[in-house]
Amino acid sequence: MEEKVLSPLTEKPSRFFIISIAALAGVFLWGILAWLWQFLNGLKVTGLNVPVFWGVYIINFVFFIGVSHAGTLISAILRITDAAWRRPFTRMAETITIASLFFAASSxxxxxxxxxxxxxxxxxxxxxxxILWDVLCITTYLTMSCLYFYLALIPDFALCRDRLTELPAWQRQIYRWAALGWSGSKGEERTHHKLMTVLSVVLLTLVISVHTNVGFIFGMTTKPGWHSAAIGPYFVVGAAFQGLGGLAAIAVMIRRAFRMEWAITESQFxxxxxxxxAVCCFWTYFTFVELLTTYYGQHTAEMEVFSSKLFGEFSLPFWSMLLFCLFIPFPLLAFKLGALETRLMVAGISVNIGMWLERYTIVVPSGARPYLSWGPGHYSPSWVEWSVTASWAAGFVLVFLLFTRIVPIFTVWELREGLDDAMKAPRKPHEI
Amino acid sequence: MLPEKTSRRNFITGFFTALGSIFASSRVAVSSEGRSIKNDGPKWGMVIDLDKCTACGACVVGCSVENNQMLGSPEEAAMGRIIRWLKILPVTEAEGSRVRQSLIPMPCQQCENPPCTRVCPTSATFMGPDGIVGQVYDRCIGCRYCVNACPYTCKFFNWGDPQWPENVETPFNPDVSIRDKGVVEKCLFCHHRLQRANDKAREEGRPLKQEDYIPACVAACPARAIVFGDMNDSQSEVSKAADNHRAYRMLEDLGTKPKVVYLREG
Known part of the structure; x- marks a missing residue:
């Protein structure tokens, strides 16, 4: 089992992998050039204007924070509740968190x-x-996530140090340093387990505070469409939804790409x-509550934003959001429509597109319809904004792919725990 | 070495003391915002009589020239990016077949409870001791949060480098700094004129008189539709003008308490 998990670290990368890396790096560099252009000329190279002061960059920020919630949600919540099915997903989820947080902060x-x-x-x-609350929350979250990621890696680094004898000396030396002299004794394991539990609880509070605060940035202003108490929890649920989508899609892809069908079972999927x-239903509930409250209140300025979303200028992103977040994933997840793997992947990708659109329908319409009308507000992002967006998406995938070559993409010690449990206890049908 | 129990208690005490002090300092920050500020000095305010206003735009021009605002290009105008600290807001009201268009001059409303200063992450926008909402261009990071928080859309962002046609570069007002790209700017009630007036009064060894300080828009108005002065002084011209059954403030129910008062068209 261990050899199979560690194989991506020693195998020569396939040609497809190298081509993907090169293509992603190309897109990423193009975005960096676009950003340099913006740095020299100012924000006039974007499509932002009066009164739409925030656009694609803020949407990307919220989006990447949402992606980052995959990690903490899966590994922290499921570790605390000791859900057995988490085991193959934890490392992937934590990697997603770290990779996306950098792109969120830079957005x-x-x-x-x-x-x-x-x-x-x-x-x-x-x-x-x-904004200051957010800076504090996100830096804390990033620090703790890195710590958590590293802590879970220590036993696996030790495994790399001991098993990957064919690697060049300098690489083994790095694994040796990273493993911090882990010997795998009972005492070490106990301390490790304790620390992981404490950090899981800390991260659980952070996961809620971070996205609530991102919501606060909008909710604390009196802008029509933003000023809502529900926006904090709505953002938390949205982030969990999107994070799960990202994780589902990536897990399926990794399983296929590295031929690791044995590591993730059908029941875990x-x-x-x-x-x-369940989270899809929660998100739909929040969306419905927000819309109904606004509509029932009939506040003039709020209704301007409301009708521009449902029937007006922003109806295309709004209805496509509902399509990608509800009408596509819900039937796929609720009914047996083909292979489970494919359904999960399609739903996961669809939700991520949908959640980007969700942020668009939150950020832009409220910007375009302020209290006092200085003429109709429109927004169409410029090539610079699209380039940076494409670049950040490519950069995220790039970092993730590179991680799969440096660290074991499954948490080996947790998988082994699972196998040991399975050996000891008679197999229950709902668990492995 | 202390027994473990004591050290834990110490830790908890320390933790809550730290939490308390953070909370206390944030309260200080809120109150220094001006919500409960005690201002014994003048409260500078403005009354705009929409009955007298002809919407000629002289105030807009006077303000732009006084405060070194860029002319702006047609491309920028198409993006709505022209910066005018004082703009004319068109409001159309329809009642049955009757349609009425009002044109309302809108400087910064100089709120007593400004939503923009509260959200600024660096205190680059703040309320000064004279009650005027200011902007520190050198500290502003250009996040545009204040611009979004302002319900009147009366704050402006510099989308690019400042630019003027060649022959207009000379007559800059030396009292007003040129804003760099990427920062937010706003109407300051011609704060530099207040500073000048204060300096002059000090030189002459006398207290500041209300007629010493008049913003450019007030001076430029040919219809004398704008009255400016100390709203704390009940005998001032501006207080008398504001004491009118036609008086209202923009978006009053948001609780921002603007110091710009409008007199409704009769």
Whole structure:
């Protein structure tokens, strides 16, 4: 089992892998050039205007924060509840978290008019600003996630150190350093387990605070369409939804690409499907509640935003959001429409597209319909914004793919735990 | 070495003390925002009589020239990116077949409870001791949060480098700095004029008189539709003008308490 998990670390990468890496790196570099162009010329190269002051970059920020929630949600919540089906997914999920958080944080910096002054937020902190809350939350979240990721890796690094004898000396030396002299004794395992549990609880609080705060950035203003108490929890649920989608899609792809059908069983995928379906229902519930409250209140300024979303200028992104977040994934997850793997992958990708559109329908229509009308507000992102968006998406996949070559993509010690349990106890039908 | 129990108690005490002090300091930050600020000095305010206003736009021009605002290109105008600290808001009201168009001059409403200063992550926008909402261009990071938080859309962002046609570069107002690309700017009630007036009064060894300080838009208005002065002084011209049954403030129910008062068209 261990050899199979570690094989991607030693195997020569296939030609397809190298071509993908090159293509992704190309797209990423193109986006960096586009950003450089924006840095030199100012935000006038974007499609932003008066009154749509926030656009694609802020949408990307919320989007990547949402992706990052895959990790903590799966590994922290499921580790605390000791759900057996989590085991093959934890490492992948944590990798997604770390990779996406960097792209989330950089999306905000790209959005700044003066990115060179970013540190002013810490030099002249203003405690009443939700942006400062966000900076504090996200940096804490990033630090703790890295720690959690590394902690779960220590036993696996030790395994790499001991097993991968065919690697060049310098690579083994790095694994040796990273393993921190792990010997796998009972005492070490106990401490490790304790620390993992404590960190899981800490991360669980962070996962809620981070996305609630991202929601607060919008909710704390009195802007029509943003000013809502539900926006915090709505964002938390949306992030969980999207994170699960991302994880489902990536798990299926990894399983196929590395031929690791033995590592993830059908019943584990089915548990993921049920969880995903439940969160899909939650998200739909929140969307419905938000819309109904706005409609029933009939507040003039709120209705301007409402009708521009449902019937007006922004009806295309709005209805496609519902299509990608509800009408496609719900039947796929609820009914037996073909192979489970394919259903999970299609639903996962669809939800990620849908959740990007969801942020679009939150950020842009409220910008375009302020209290006082200075003429109709429109927004069409420029080539710079699209380039940076494509680049950030490519960069995220690139970082993830590179990770699969450096760290074992399954948490080996947890998988082994699962196998040991299965050996000891008679197999129950709903567990492995 | 202390026994473990004590050290844990110490830790908890320390933790809550730290939490308390963070909370306390945030309260100070909120109150320094001006919500409960005690201002013994003048409260500078403005009354705009929409009955007298002809919407000629002289205030817009006066403001632009006074404050070194860019002319702007047709391309920028098409994107709605022209910066005018004082703009004319067109409002169309329809009642049955009767349609009425009002044109309302809109400077920064100079809220007493400004939503923009609250959300600024770096305190680049703040309320000064004279009650005027200011902007520190050198500190602003250009996140545009304040611009989004302002319900009046009266804050402006510099989308690019400042540009003027060649022959208009000379007559800059030396009292007003040129804003760089990527920062937010706004109407400051011609704060530099207040500073000048204060300096002059100090030189002459006398207290500041209300007529010493008049913003450019007020000076430019040919119809004398804008009255400016100290709203704390019940005998001032501006207080008397505001004491009118036609008086209202923009989006009053948001609780921002603007110091710009409008007199409804009669």
């Amino acid at each position: 905000v910096i790209i959005d700044l008019g003066r990115p060179d002054r970013f540190l002013n937020v810490l030099l002249y902190p203003h405690l009443t600003s939700p 089915d548990a993921l499907r049920k969880f995903f379906l």
